[in-house]
Amino acid sequence: MGCCFMGLQLNAQTKKVSFVRNAKQQKVDVLIGDKPFTSFLYPDNLEKPILYPLQTASGLTVTRGFPLDKRGNERTDHPHHVGLWFNYESINGLDFWNNSYNIPAEKKSKYGWIRNVRVTALKDGAAKGTLNYIANWERQDRTALLKEATTFVFSGTDYTRTIDRTTTLTAQKDTVYFKDIKDGMLGIRVTRELELASDKEESYTDNNGIVTKIAPGKNGATGDYLTSAGKKGNDAWGTRANWCVLFGVKDQQQVSVAVIDHPKNPGYPTYWHARDYGLFAANPLGQAIFSKGKESMNLTLKPGESVTFRYRVVIASAIQQTPELLNKQAAEFGK
Secondary structure: OOOOOOOOOOOOOOOOEEEEEEOOOOEEEEEEOOEEEEEEEOOOOOOOOEEOOOEOOOOOEOEOOOOOOOOOOOOOOOOOOOOEEEEEOOEOOEEOOOOOOOOOHHHHHHEOEEEEEEEEEEEOEOOOEEEEEEEEEEOOOOOEEEEEEEEEEEEEOOOEEEEEEEEEEEEOOOOEEEOOOOOEEEEEEEOHHHOOOEOOOEEEEOOOOOEEEEOOEOOOOOOEEEEOOOOEHHHHOOOEOOEEEEEEEEOOEEEEEEEEEOOOOOOOOOEEEEOOOOEEEEEOOOHHHHOOOOOOOOOEEOOOOEEEEEEEEEEEEOOOOOHHHHHHHHHHHOO
16 A cells, blocks of 8 residues: 555644543543543553553544453454553563563563553643653562653644653663663554554564464555655564654545654664554664664663653544655654
8 A cells, every 4th residue: 555645734723732630540631622632541450651542633543442442353462552652671671561461470570560650740731731740660579670751742733643752761779771672662552454464474472482473464454654764564664764654544534643753862763663463663772683683772771860762643634644744743853
């Protein structure tokens, strides 16, 4: 499928952004123009905070429902792929990425957990809204390896929904090692329609030997990737680019999800961990894996040291992004 490059009106009128907080449910709903966009979820039974679901300006859901909401004809693999999230597969030997309710109790100590999430600020606005939270990246014994401070800036128009995420991680009492590895960091699991058509079964093994099988998927899949470097489809995986867009058709409407990297991020331009079955992730730290050993990063933070990651996510509906407009957004975001 080729990308339908119709002009996206980035100068369309911006919408007001507001929040509805439910502290008891550990949830904040995000409204753009009084319409639901997403919810920030941080309940105790999730291993990380997430944005879920993500909806277009026209009201179509672009994220997979499973495991929080099981929909017909949807994949039920990788229960740790929920909405939009941020974590990593190997930090001091702990796997934060693959942790979920599906991990056996006897193996849970090998996985990390993002807990003690606290929303610290909410600010409505006529053109944008801001949500701030802090959290701990912990071992199972609740020792914090990292302190996280994240700011979301939400905005939208008649055609788009935009999330600017800035996350700072600060090492605590121990030196923190991010091993170069495949699964990380900013991830989105998309709806069936945005998957790429596939006729093969695949198996993926996490850092602790747990295998997940992916069945072939064709029915309803219309998705395709394009990167700023011109890589398309499955050729986008494991390549560098300053943006990547996933586009397709849902309910006879063009939809797209674009992720834009920031020049100040470690490892810029990021590698794309973009899979045909619906995992769309930016991983700047897995350099040894994606370069087949030609590069390495092995990011290390001594106690008190910090690292900051910045990403922009743009969800468009009815019309699609063009490379020219994404380049303009990337330039504006990178200022």
